[in-house]
Amino acid sequence: MGLSVTGKSHGHGHQPEGLKIKREIGLIGGISIVAGTMIGSGIFMSPQFVLSYVGSPGASLLVWALSGVLSMFAALCYTELGTIISESGGDYIYVLRIYGSLPAFFAALNLIVLSKPFGLAAMSISISEYALVPFFPGCAPPQFVVKCAAAGAILLVATVNCLNVRLAIRVQVVFLVAKVLGLTIIVVGGIVAISQDSRIIMDNLNVETSFVGTGTSLSTFGMAFYQGLWSFAGWYNLNFVTEELKRPEVNLPRAIVIGVSLVTVLYLLVNVSYLSVMTPNELISSNAVAVTWGNKVLGSWGWIMSIAAALSAFGSLNGSLFTGGRIMFVAAREGHLVRNIVGLKQNLTNLTHGIFF
Template structure:
């Protein structure tokens, strides 16, 4: 009797509603709210405009997340933007999306979060000055490796880490909110000066570039609204839990962000806020005095949870792209015992460490946002195509067509704003890098050259890493 062919591994559905809320909000609440307020204020120039940017960023994130929820229920597969572009537009555009998210968007996001963890963790040791760049980069590299190890070892462990750190960061933000209320009860002079009718919008920069860059920093703090779409195959009852988790998470985060920004403005003038290297530490020093280092620890822990969530979803994009034939086969495999996509996670780690070497927080965020919103626009246009041309498709969840249209307009603005008003050569480099994917796509993906060499390498790595092919979990 012939032996049966071994069944492919299947990634389990381990994420429930609580895990989904933790993954989304836990990724969103991270380095952004502790690092971006000074940059938002610097770009837009006034406290009032800054708060408007934060509120509008929450609205845009909500509309975008709801739009992606419909896509996630129409195309219930992991992979986020890559899988949606593949199913709607075909393999060629999807390959460019895969290359960009795997080599630019996700690694840039991971590197920026790791840098913010390192800066906050080291701030108490370098009071009043910037920590050495080499020390920051080394600490950031260690953080990336630690998070990678957690995600490679066990899915449940990664989700538990996410839930635990979500609780810690919500407590930290609640402390900031309550601390702001206490400061107002004792003296409301600074908050009144910052937010009165005459001063709240005084000095606002109304240029297209300033608003666009302000939105880049604001929306960076909401980055993570799309994370559940990257792990749809690991979500229990996605048609129910996907929209619920997104609504709960984004309402929670938007409310906290606005209250935290108001709290910052209770003790800092706009000038102090813009000149701060770590705004939460500056706030902590003013409110808690010698105990201000507590906020540094809280910010570092918050960013660590966000890094874990980003890593969790980022590895899945690489995994799904490989499974669809757009990356080497080894990246589409899962560990035979742990059932985690370990090769994809290891690859994501390596790319993130490379990106970390030359980058700084502000430039990484700007390039991340420019590139990411370009592909968000393509994905949203695909949703509009499905709603207009294929209304017969089963839709467990549907959004009004006006929502993806509004987010698409915002996405186009965010892509064009920094180029039109203040063009920089770096954006051309990013665009050329995306287009350079054609050099790889034509010979190796379309014509499938050098299959023998790749097969031998795949076999070696498969044995070395103890991995096997994994099938879709629909």
């Protein structure tokens, strides 16, 4: 994993800093982690839910734009934290440095036992479901096959990340390029559809009519923003590997701003493309909007969108597992996890001291 041994004392656990990760992630790698974990299966699934909640194409595009703006504001706040506390570990290390040992222990426990594993499981299932679509036309694949394929995806990504840091980053960059190409196909297809039939502009995207039918309930708009923000999730992952980022004071803000901006623009253009090919009712009734778009525009080649969604989710899986492993590394270094059997008693002593003193 590109680790080097040092002997400095580090953290609240008062233990020697046995391992320190080398800085091997440049600006391109940082962008691939930010944008690559943000672009998952959400953009292939969430647009129909956003539109169904808000009730009109114009309002749905507004929700997507505001979700991007809110994600940028949150990412900029995280950037400031990452430049002030320039340590890996993300949420865990910030809670530790600001609130102390006990809250940090529970933050690490939540991330290691609940949040990250459940997120990885959901991503792997998305990968297998989309990847198996071409092999089971007209029906859903058996759940046993889906789960086996999901387990295989996790095993493959874990193997890649165990072999080498540079290999994992290269995989992340390659799959980011694949994601952007897949979304670009959708964008170009929408441009072609609009150029062939200008009535689409009048029906779905005209400013005067696109907001007709917009709901006014705060609860429905809240659910729409939830779906939009879920699709933008992942902008925080680079902060989990700050110590591996070259010149983090420069590359961390650059990577986050470029990555979030890229994703926001792509998401807006992709949603415009969806609305240029499908009516709002068709989009809402679709189970997987990108696949429906592919069947209408690409015809017999529509299965390409299923593969694009699978590749997109695979890149998110790789990025999430890559950054999630650093939580355990940093928590062990700080004395909240067992570094070795000999150190178990000392770790428990440190934790007890942090709770009662």
